[in-house]
Amino acid sequence: MTEDLNKKGMFDVPTTGDPNMNWDELDSQAPAEQKKHDLESYENSLASIAENEVTEGTVVGINKREVIINVGFKSEGIVSINEFRYTPNLAIGDKVEVYVENQEDSHGQLILSHRKARTLKAWDRVLAAYESQEIVKGYIKYRTKGGMIVDVFGIEAFLPGSQIDIRPIRDYDIFLDKTMEFKVVKINHEHKNIVVSHKALIEAELEQQRLEIIAHLEKGQVLEGVVKNITSYGVFVDLGGVDGLVHITDLAWGRINHPSEVVELDQKLNVVILEYDPEKKRIALGIKQLTPHPWESLDPNLKDGDTVHGRIVLVTDYGAFVEIAPGVEGLVHVSEISWNPRLKSASEFLKVGDEVDAKILSLDRETRKMSLGLKQLKPDPWQGIENRYPVGSRHVAKVRNFTVFGIFVEVEEGIDGLIHVSDLSWTKKIKHPEQFAVKVGEPIEVVVLGLDKDNRRLSLGHKQIEENPWEVFEKIFTPGSTHEGTILEISDKGANIALPYGLEGFATGKNLRKEDGTNPVADEKLPFVVIEFNKNSHKIVLSHVRTYQEGPKPSTQQPAAQNASPNKMLQNLNAAQQHTTLGAIPELAQLHEELKEKN
DSSP, X not given: OHHHHHHHTSSOOOOOSOTTOOHHHHHHTSOHHHHHHHHHHHHHHSOOOOTTOEEEEEEEEEOSSEEEEEOSSSSOEEEEGGGGTTOTTOOTTOEEEEEEEESOOTTSXXXXXXXXXXXXXXXXXXXXXXXXXXXXXXXXXXXXXXXEEXXXXXXXXXXXXXXXXXXXXXXXXXXXXXXXXXXXXEEETTTTEEEEESHHHHHHHHHHHHHHHHHTOOTTOEEEEXXXXXXXXXXXXXXXXXXXXXXXXXXXXXXXXXXXXXOOTTOEEEEEEEEEETTTTEEEEESGGGSOOGGGGSOTTOOTTOEEEEEEEEXXXXXXXXXXXXXXXXXXXXXXXXXXXXXXXXXXXXXXXXEEEEEXXXXXXXXXXXXXXXXXXXXXXXXXXXXXXXTTOEEEEEEEEEETTEEEEEEETTEEEEEEGGGSOSSOOOSSGGGSSOOTTOEEEEEEEEEETTTTEEEEESGGGSOOTHHHHHHHSOTTOEEEEEEEEEOSSEEEEEOGGGOEEEEEGGGTOOTTSOOOOTTOEEEEEEEEEETTTTEEEEESTHHHHSOOXXXXXXXXHHTSOHHHHHHHHHHHHHOOOTTTOHHHHHHHHHHHHHO
16 A cells, blocks of 8 residues: 555655565575465564554554554554544554544545544543543533533533633633533533533632631631622622622721622632630621721810811611711701701701701710701791780681681791681581681681690681671671571571671571471572571571561661672672672671661
């Protein structure tokens, strides 16, 4: 075969001896026994090769496409140069492993494969490494979903992302094209899958170190660690194989919203052991404990009554916390924020980040507590209130809100008063203050009825703006007098009757029946006789039945009122419902003047 290749010029095989030597003649002259002996010697010199086995050969030739390998057989084998791509420095004379696929093909050629030999040998080496827990080297080829692909002995193995390092990996690309040590952790023979781990080697190395660290852990001990993970509730620190937790409250003396404000991943820092539970293997660490408490460096001259400047760091319903120095906070209770009595939550007045001036109300250095006040920096509006709002004085207030028992109004900032529902109108029966002709934010005239400075209560009235008309009504709606009324609403107990001047009376069911035996309906106008009049309780009891049982009674109304037409009466009624004043009703005004002259 070498002669054939030589003739083709592929290989330069040197020859020795006389080129004119007749070898055939020389061969024919040799004895038969000698020829037999020489043939046996030649055959014995050939290696015994079995198919489907791996053997070692020597590289005897290399060209751009093929590698010629001598395995000691009667013919040499050819292997594609592509199968040696992982051996870029292959040279003549190198020993290589090949797989015998066929001793002789149709051309008498020995068929070899270096790739299959590498694969079979690699599997054997991988299995041996897996059984013996041997550390192997691998070349990281490329990334894949969930990890990396590693070449181990010529076989592709999978390296999960979680098995690269003990710390979470954020950039996989930094490991590409690197040769690292691994441990074979899993083999699937059916699917020819191999899983390797670099983390397992690190953990094995750290285990001994971890045991040594745990054996010497003590409360108060200061260690150096690396930030391994950051969560919303704290930071996990690697102490060299042992993890500890720094809770968010132990990161800094000041208030922080997230641990990332103080530390960052892979940061080296010193920590102190606060607690250690050997059974649960939990280690509580602290960072702020390595520095003095800010309260210890607080100005010793600071005392109650002093004014301080700070920043709002937390707002709750019951108050706000003000940081006057890193790690030193004071509480402003909601009642100390404003003189406004309507303030129910601190969030209505303050927000995180606001800078404020506050007065120290109490300072306890032992318990490290401080109470602050904001409203104390402004004058108390209740000081001297008796001079500004004496009983009987008239003012204009602003409607703030309605309750079932009255209307709260603001007479000035920080001073609210209550108009009871019974003090809204002289004549109109108001079931709920919202029925009154005024809205939130609108002005309303008030009269000061009472002042309780100690309890900060101000009683106000609206109807007292005008004179009490019931003194005049007593002269008009005398018992036995007859007046025209309009049925407002009818119930099982009776009916409410609209009377002149915006008044209302009440008639029971038996006093409503008409002379023809029928019952009146709503909005029907009928004459009524006054049975009872009580100016103190503003009560008028009426009866229609008496108008025809006892005959008509002379009315005590003034002529102007008696001669008024029904339409005029209704107009007066409507006007009286809006503004119950003597001046707004001509009849009452005239009667009021006559009574004053008579007196």
